[in-house]
Amino acid sequence: xxxxxxxxxxxxxxxTVTPDEPLKDSLAVMAERDIxxxxxxxxxxxxGMLTFREVISAVVKNNGAVGTTIVRTVMDDAPLTCTPExxxxxxxxxxxxxxxxxxxxxxxxxxxxxxxxYDVAKAVVDSQDFENRMLKAYIRxxxxxxxxxxxxxx
Numbered sequence: 768x769x770x771x772x773x774x775x776x777x778x779x780x781x782x783t784v785t786p787d788e789p790l791k792d793s794l795a796v797m798a799e800r801d802i803x804x805x806x807x808x809x810x811x812x813x814x815g816m817l818t819f820r821e822v823i824s825a826v827v828k829n830n831g832a833v834g835t836t837i838v839r840t841v842m843d844d845a846p847l848t849c850t851p852e853x854x855x856x857x858x859x860x861x862x863x864x865x866x867x868x869x870x871x872x873x874x875x876x877x878x879x880x881x882x883x884x885y886d887v888a889k890a891v892v893d894s895q896d897f898e899n900r901m902l903k904a905y906i907r908x909x910x911x912x913x914x915x916x917x918x919x920x921x
Contacts, residue, residue, distance in 0.1 A: 768854070768855045768890060768891075768894055769851065769852055769853060769854055769855065770849055770850065770851050770852070770853045770855065770858060770872055770882060771851035771852065772855075772890065773855070773882050773886050773887070773890050774851060774872060774879060774880045774882070776890075777880065777882070777886060779879075779880060781806065781878060781880060781881065782796060782800060782802060782805050782806070783805060783806045783807070783808045783878075784796070784805045784806075784807055784808075784817060784838055785807070785808065785809055785838070786807050786809050786814055786815065786837070786838050786839035786842065787837055787838070787839060788837065788838050789835065789836070789837055789838075790822070790825065790833050790836040790837060790838055790841060791833045791836075793805055793817055793838055794822060794833065797819070797822075803818055803819050803868065803869065803883070804816055804817060804818040804819070804868070804869040804881060804883075805817045805838075806871055806878060806881060807838055807839075807842045808878070811876070812876060813846075813848070813871055813873065813876075813878060814842075814844065815838075815839075815842035815843055815844045815845075815846060816842060816843045816846035816869060816871065817838055817841065817842045817843075818843070818868060818869055820868070821841045821842060821843060822841065824841070825840070825841040846867070846869075846870070846871060847861055847862070847865055847867050847870050848870060848871045848872070848873045849861070849870055849871075849872055849873070849882075850872065850873060850874060851872055851874055851879055855887060855890055855891065858870065858882070858887055859887050859891070862884050862887065867884070868883055868884045868885075869881055869882070869883050869884075870882050870883075
């Protein structure tokens with residue numbers, strides 16, 4: 768299974784911000800859309816990711832306030848990325864290795880989408896469920912030989 772399979776199911780809605788946008792405006796979008804991350808784009812290029820992890824750190828450093836903070840000062844400016852052709856097992860290893868919950872999907876310099884650790888886990892579980900159903904159907908339909916002698920127990 769590849770990232771493109773997740774994107775096909777998930778759909779193509781993307782939410783982005785610019786690095787000079789006020790953090791409070793970005794938080795409003797995240798809350799309104801019930802999303803945990805925003806891709807930070809500047810002049811058509813990916814320049815970072817803003818997730819609730821960066822937001823919480825910024826709020827704690829600022830004594831519980833967002834104030835006049837801008838996205839650029841708190842974003843992850845070196846996010847993990849993958850391509851639509853990346854295998855899900857590789858994405859899972861990358862995300863677990865960096866404790867990343869969100870990953871932009873890039874096709875060259877074009878942003879194709881964002882996948883979350885939830886998306887990856889769901890795809891793996893769905894794939895395993897399908898495989899289990901197929902194996903159970905195969906076993907259930909296993910042909911039985913009619914004049915077969917029972918195995919002797921030695």
